[in-house]
Amino acid sequence: MFIEKFTRFIDWPTGSNVTALNKPFIIGIYGETDIKDELVQIYGKQNILDKEVKVKNLGLKNINDCDLLIIAENKLADMPKITEFLKDSKVLTIGETADFAEEGAMIAYVLKDNKIRFIINQKQAVDCGFKISHLLLNLAEVINPVNQK
Amino acid sequence: MKRFRDTSIKTKLIMIIIIVTVMSSIIGFSGVLFYEYDNMRSDLESETGMSAALVGEFCVTPLSFLDESGAEEALDKLEIIPYIIAAYVYDEDGKLFSYYHKQDYLDISNHRIKIDPIREDTSYTNDDGFNFIKPIHYGDHYYGSLQLIASNDRLASGLINYFIMVIIVIIFIGLISIFPASSLQSVISNPVLSLANLTQRITNNKDYSVRAKKYANDEIGLLYEGFNNMLDQIERRDRHRDIVEMALRESEEFHRVLFETMIQGVIYFSPEGKVINANIAAEKLFNMSSAELKISKFDLSYWNVIYEDGTAFDNEEFPPWIAMNTAKKVENKIMGIFNYKDNDHHWVMVSAIPILNETGTDIRRIYTTFNDFTTRKKIEEEREILNKELIDKNTELEQIVYVTSHDLRSPLVNIQGFSNEILLSINELKSISNKMLLNKNDQETLSQILDVDIPESFSFIETSIHRMDALLKGLLKLSRYGRVNLKIENLDMNQLTKNVIKTMEYKIKGKNISIRKDHLPKCFGDEDQIIQVFSNIIGNAVKYMDKFDDGIINITSSSSDKYSVYHIQDNGIGIEKQFHDKVFELFHRLSPSESQGEGLGLTIVKKIVDRHNGKISLSSEIGKGSTFFVALPKHK
Numbered sequence: 001m002f003i004e005k006f007t008r009f010i011d012w013p014t015g016s017n018v019t020a021l022n023k024p025f026i027i028g029i030y031g032e033t034d035i036k037d038e039l040v041q042i043y044g045k046q047n048i049l050d051k052e053v054k055v056k057n058l059g060l061k062n063i064n065d066c067d068l069l070i071i072a073e074n075k076l077a078d079m080p081k082i083t084e085f086l087k088d089s090k091v092l093t094i095g096e097t098a099d100f101a102e103e104g105a106m107i108a109y110v111l112k113d114n115k116i117r118f119i120i121n122q123k124q125a126v127d128c129g130f131k132i133s134h135l136l137l138n139l140a141e142v143i144n145p146v147n148q149k
Numbered sequence: 150m151k152r153f154r155d156t157s158i159k160t161k162l163i164m165i166i167i168i169v170t171v172m173s174s175i176i177g178f179s180g181v182l183f184y185e186y187d188n189m190r191s192d193l194e195s196e197t198g199m200s201a202a203l204v205g206e207f208c209v210t211p212l213s214f215l216d217e218s219g220a221e222e223a224l225d226k227l228e229i230i231p232y233i234i235a236a237y238v239y240d241e242d243g244k245l246f247s248y249y250h251k252q253d254y255l256d257i258s259n260h261r262i263k264i265d266p267i268r269e270d271t272s273y274t275n276d277d278g279f280n281f282i283k284p285i286h287y288g289d290h291y292y293g294s295l296q297l298i299a300s301n302d303r304l305a306s307g308l309i310n311y312f313i314m315v316i317i318v319i320i321f322i323g324l325i326s327i328f329p330a331s332s333l334q335s336v337i338s339n340p341v342l343s344l345a346n347l348t349q350r351i352t353n354n355k356d357y358s359v360r361a362k363k364y365a366n367d368e369i370g371l372l373y374e375g376f377n378n379m380l381d382q383i384e385r386r387d388r389h390r391d392i393v394e395m396a397l398r399e400s401e402e403f404h405r406v407l408f409e410t411m412i413q414g415v416i417y418f419s420p421e422g423k424v425i426n427a428n429i430a431a432e433k434l435f436n437m438s439s440a441e442l443k444i445s446k447f448d449l450s451y452w453n454v455i456y457e458d459g460t461a462f463d464n465e466e467f468p469p470w471i472a473m474n475t476a477k478k479v480e481n482k483i484m485g486i487f488n489y490k491d492n493d494h495h496w497v498m499v500s501a502i503p504i505l506n507e508t509g510t511d512i513r514r515i516y517t518t519f520n521d522f523t524t525r526k527k528i529e530e531e532r533e534i535l536n537k538e539l540i541d542k543n544t545e546l547e548q549i550v551y552v553t554s555h556d557l558r559s560p561l562v563n564i565q566g567f568s569n570e571i572l573l574s575i576n577e578l579k580s581i582s583n584k585m586l587l588n589k590n591d592q593e594t595l596s597q598i599l600d601v602d603i604p605e606s607f608s609f610i611e612t613s614i615h616r617m618d619a620l621l622k623g624l625l626k627l628s629r630y631g632r633v634n635l636k637i638e639n640l641d642m643n644q645l646t647k648n649v650i651k652t653m654e655y656k657i658k659g660k661n662i663s664i665r666k667d668h669l670p671k672c673f674g675d676e677d678q679i680i681q682v683f684s685n686i687i688g689n690a691v692k693y694m695d696k697f698d699d700g701i702i703n704i705t706s707s708s709s710d711k712y713s714v715y716h717i718q719d720n721g722i723g724i725e726k727q728f729h730d731k732v733f734e735l736f737h738r739l740s741p742s743e744s745q746g747e748g749l750g751l752t753i754v755k756k757i758v759d760r761h762n763g764k765i766s767l768s769s770e771i772g773k774g775s776t777f778f779v780a781l782p783k784h785k
Contacts, residue, residue: 009213139216
């Protein structure tokens with residue numbers, strides 16, 4: 001399961017839940033997706049960034065109540081709203097198709113022949129205070145690249 | 150190697166110096182080479198390690214997201230590092246994930262499809278080259294490992310270049326060192342060579358008086374000193390040897406002449422019983438030349454060798470054979486050896502002395518002497534016969550003396566008896582004549598005959614009879630002392646002389662003679678006869694003492710190995726020197742008118758002393774006195 005792997009190469013902005021102690025790592029899911037059961041099953045046993053993992057279905061109202069948000073394929077149209085909502089919150093956004101990146105998701109991924117290919121909207125991530133490892137950038141297709149400090 | 154040993158010391162030293170120089174250079178450069186190789190290797194290791202660290206990082210995400218192409222892309226970056234010839238990326242389970250080969254180099258091989266997961270830096274060298282495996286970590290996560298293979302060619306070519314340079318340098322050093330070596334070797338070789346020249350000179354000229362001149366005080370200096378000392382010693386020894394040789398020659402000559410001319414026969418036997426050498430006396434004795442003796446078996450029966458009793462000599466008893474078996478000296482065995490030339494036995498005393506070798510374990514030779522005493526033996530035999538005759542004659546004489554003195558006494562007794570008868574008859578005749586009336590003249594004539602002439606004649610007759618009787622008694626005594634068996638015992642001479650003096654106390658007191666007597670040692674003899682000796686000598690001293698009140702008789706003693714010697718000294722009239730030997734003769738009296746005695750006293754003394762195997766002598770001077778020395782045996 002690659003969700004956890006992204007977290008290894010990404011530093012959450014300071015003051016986020018992830019940098020705080022004794023708080024679970026919350027994966028939020030917006031929309032219907034096949035991977036929810038899989039996420040629950042895997043991260044019921046496995047921690048992310050040394051934290052207990054909780055998987056939640058979120059609506060637009062409480063969409064910032066998580067550390068990482070997976071946006072289902074069918075919710076591509078909601079992306080501008082979501083981006084707007086999460087402008088000041090410290091949530092990493094991951095879209096399920098390639099188009100998400102253009103729409104403002106920080107990471108968009110495509111699974112093909114059980115291999116992952118992903119696109120990073122660097123500007124979006126950096127603007128939100130995230131720092132993405134060059135190793136991840138090196139492997140990804142980067143749009144809106146910026147100089148990270 | 151032999152050739153090296155025979156080359157001159159100069160060449161040897163130069164070669165040794167060059168070899169040592171080159172060898173120490175080789176050892177030094179080997180160390181440097183080793184160090185250099187080690188450096189090159191650790192450079193390679195660290196460079197490879199760094200490359201692995203860099204490339205490894207780029208493989209984190211491809212491994213993480215299983216993107217082989219991403220890994221390949223990362224590995225392709227190794228293209229710019231020339232010595233990395235291959236790289237393999239393994240996932241966290243050790244399975245081959247991606248790889249890279251430099252062109253013309255290794256191809257993927259089966260064993261690299263999967264390895265044991267490696268979590269620490271690992272390196273090894275195999276046929277492929279230097280392998281470096283670095284685990285790939287990111288954060289706390291382990292993603293797998295990266296294996297890089299660096300070509301050996303880099304190390305090898307570095308080494309070869311270095312090696313070639315070193316060889317060139319060493320050859321150069323070797324060539325350069327020839328110059329100092331050839332000038333420095335002379336420090337050692339010159340003194341040695343000059344010593345060698347000197348020894349050569351000494352060998353050629355036999356001149357030991359030359360000396361080596363010392364160069365320095367090192368070991369070669371010591372060698373020079375030692376050499377000079379040795380020359381000193383050789384010179385000394387030479388001189389000494391000359392002296393010894395001279396002495397030896399003289400000694401040899403002395404012994405040879407002695408050996409050849411000595412009367413004694415000498416034969417040297419080998420331990421096997423062979424004759425080694427024989428002198429002329431031995432040749433004559435055995436009537437064989439030395440050469441014949443040497444090859445003879447030396448069988449005694451050939452010479453008909455006999456014992457003194459005439460029986461055949463036992464071959465085993467031959468002294469050299471005894472000496473051979475016992476390794477001990479054998480002395481003076483008597484044997485008779487038949488000499489075919491003289492046609493008679495030669496009597497010899499044979500002695501044999503075994504001469505041992507230096508270790509004293511084995512007999513080297515047996516020195517045998519043959520002392521010919523045939524002549525002496527003959528003389529002895531003759532003397533023995535004469536002695537026997539003498540003894541027979543003596544016995545006969547004594548017998549005559551005895552018989553004569555004994556038989557003469559009875560006619561003497563008759564003469565005495567009948568002259569007494571005649572005297573009685575004359576007395577009777579006298580008384581008758583008194584009664585007869587004769588004229589005055591006849592009366593006077595008869596009276597003259599009967600009272601004067603006849604008694605006077607009778608008195609002469611009687612005196613003569615007494616004298617003759619005394620003489621016969623003396624002769625009987627003498628013959629008895631010569632005849633009776635001696636009862637030899639250990640005599641206390643103090644007691645014996647005391648008793649003797651006591652028997653003549655009356656006469657001694659009469660002349661007022663003082664007698665002084667020392668403590669006297671004991672001797673062996675027949676008591677009665679020795680008493681006779683001392684009473685005769687002391688009696689003479691008393692008898693011929695002419696001084697009254699001043700007479701002294703001293704009895705002292707001395708001692709030798711065999712004898713106790715008693716000195717009887719008086720200060721009487723003394724004896725003239727011409728009579729000193731005669732006093733012991735039969736019937737000799739020095740002053741017949743002045744003293745009584747039959748003249749047998751000292752004859753008896755001498756006879757007794759002789760029978761006791763003793764000795765008697767005297768020293769005397771007229772008017773001063775005499776000393777008699779009586780020596781009697783100390784032992785039986």
